[in-house]
Amino acid sequence: MINNTTNPVLIFLSAFVVNNIVLIRTIGLCSFFSMSNSLKSSLNAAVPIVCVNLAATILSWLFYNLALIPYKLEYLKLVSFVLIIVLLVQIQEFILKKVLANYFSTAGNSLSVITANCIILAVLLLNTEYKLDLVNSIIYSLGIAFGYVLAIILFAGMKERVGSAPIPKALKGYPIEFILAGLMSIAILGLRGLFGL
Amino acid sequence: MLQNSNLNAFLSRIWRANPVVVLMVGLCPVLAITTTAYNSIGLGAAVSFVLICSGLTISLIRKFVPNEIKIPASMVIIAFYTTFVDYFIQAYFIELSAYLGIFIPLIMANCLLLNSSEIFYSVKNSTTHSFLDAAGFSIGFSIVILLIGSLREILGSGAFMGQQLFQEPVNVMVLPAGGFLLIGILLGILNWFRSRFSEKNDK
Numbered sequence: 175m176i177n178n179t180t181n182p183v184l185i186f187l188s189a190f191v192v193n194n195i196v197l198i199r200t201i202g203l204c205s206f207f208s209m210s211n212s213l214k215s216s217l218n219a220a221v222p223i224v225c226v227n228l229a230a231t232i233l234s235w236l237f238y239n240l241a242l243i244p245y246k247l248e249y250l251k252l253v254s255f256v257l258i259i260v261l262l263v264q265i266q267e268f269i270l271k272k273v274l275a276n277y278f279s280t281a282g283n284s285l286s287v288i289t290a291n292c293i294i295l296a297v298l299l300l301n302t303e304y305k306l307d308l309v310n311s312i313i314y315s316l317g318i319a320f321g322y323v324l325a326i327i328l329f330a331g332m333k334e335r336v337g338s339a340p341i342p343k344a345l346k347g348y349p350i351e352f353i354l355a356g357l358m359s360i361a362i363l364g365l366r367g368l369f370g371l
Numbered sequence: 372m373l374q375n376s377n378l379n380a381f382l383s384r385i386w387r388a389n390p391v392v393v394l395m396v397g398l399c400p401v402l403a404i405t406t407t408a409y410n411s412i413g414l415g416a417a418v419s420f421v422l423i424c425s426g427l428t429i430s431l432i433r434k435f436v437p438n439e440i441k442i443p444a445s446m447v448i449i450a451f452y453t454t455f456v457d458y459f460i461q462a463y464f465i466e467l468s469a470y471l472g473i474f475i476p477l478i479m480a481n482c483l484l485l486n487s488s489e490i491f492y493s494v495k496n497s498t499t500h501s502f503l504d505a506a507g508f509s510i511g512f513s514i515v516i517l518l519i520g521s522l523r524e525i526l527g528s529g530a531f532m533g534q535q536l537f538q539e540p541v542n543v544m545v546l547p548a549g550g551f552l553l554i555g556i557l558l559g560i561l562n563w564f565r566s567r568f569s570e571k572n573d574k
Contacts, residue, residue: 197547197548198547199403199547200398200399200402200403200547200550200551201399201403201477202399203398203399203402204395204396204397204398204399207395207398208395249454249458252450252453252454252457252476252479253447253450253451253454256446256447256450256479256480257443257446257447260442260443260446292399292477292480292481294480295476295477295479295480296473296477296480299473299476299477300473303472303473342559343562343566344559344560344562344563344566345555345559345562346562347562348395348555348558349555349556349558349559349562350555350559351555352551352552352554352555352558353551353552353555353556355551355555356548356549356550356551356552356555357548357552359546359547359548359551360543360548363546363547363548
């Protein structure tokens with residue numbers, strides 16, 4: 175378990191690999207499976223996740239600690255976090271449509287699905303659960319975002335190799351992908367307990 | 372009044388368009404929580420409650436809410452019911468809430484709900500239809516997670532509903548990796564059955 179006294183490097187490592195958000199906590203699987211068809215589409219998923227994650231962490235930390243806790247309104251946490259995420263996703267879609275029209279056409283409609291997925295909400299909830307301060311929350315959320323990027327890029331690479339491999343007909347598609355993800359998860363389990371994380 | 376199309380929508384959610392094994396939505400809690408059958412039942416009940424209540428509410432207010440804010444509006448409704456369930460479980464089922472942890476609030480972000488609220492919005496059907504659709508969704512979801520939860524508990528901790536069945540279980544099955552492997556194998560078996568069945572139909 176991490177808290178405010180944990181070394182920032184260890185906080186990052188915990189979020190990045192040891193408790194990897196996709197493979198150990200199994201959060202954000204929908205986009206993990208649907209966006210990892212090629213290396214390019216997985217990179218497309220990576221950029222918005224990192225940006226929205228960072229912005230949402232800062233905004234929600236400020237809102238939670240300056241508005242909700244002083245007035246004892248913690249039960250509004252979920253509603254306010256969700257609205258912050260929706261707001262950020264709308265802003266991001268707007269920016270991408272205006273500035274990066276080319277990028278938007280490749281990433282397409284799935285963008286809002288990626289960003290509205292469980293990962294961002296999970297980061298915000300974990301930050302409040304561990305009661306991290308602002309700097310540590312930012313480090314933790316960056317660790318989680320990069321952990322997601324690491325997992326999805328590795329997974330996209332493996333999927334490309336498996337696509338050309340001779341596998342039983344019944345296992346094609348999702349079944350073999352789940353088994354691959356399970357094997358990756360076992361590999362990362364080897365790091366469990368590293369530095370007492 | 373039960374119309375045929377309503378009944379069809381209800382039944383298709385259980386088998387042909389099952390949320391977990393066919394549509395591949397709502398996977399996050401399926402893998403993280405289904406380590407025992409008891410947890411699966413708890414999660415299934417929580418998800419069903421949120422799904423049915425939010426579906427009913429959304430279908431009732433659909434006519435008054437403009438299209439531009441339909442996503443924020445439905446999210447606030449889902450968040451309301453999720454918070455309710457979260458506090459209810461914390462108050463009455465302390466052990467379960469310690470186990471489910473952040474996955475109860477995460478029901479909110481579940482793609483399953485977003486998908487279904489999208490469906491309730493787009494379909495110009497009655498409230499009955501929305502209710503049956505939501506009920507079908509939740510029954511399909513609950514059956515699958517109960518199956519996965521029981522298998523993982525039996526294989527991973529050698530017990531069923533807390534009753535010890537045998538010694539030296541396969542520990543990996545209660546870890547996240549075991550969840551991935553088990554779902555992969557189950558989907559493979561389902562695919563195999565499906566291809567056998569359709570081949571027979573062709574002949």
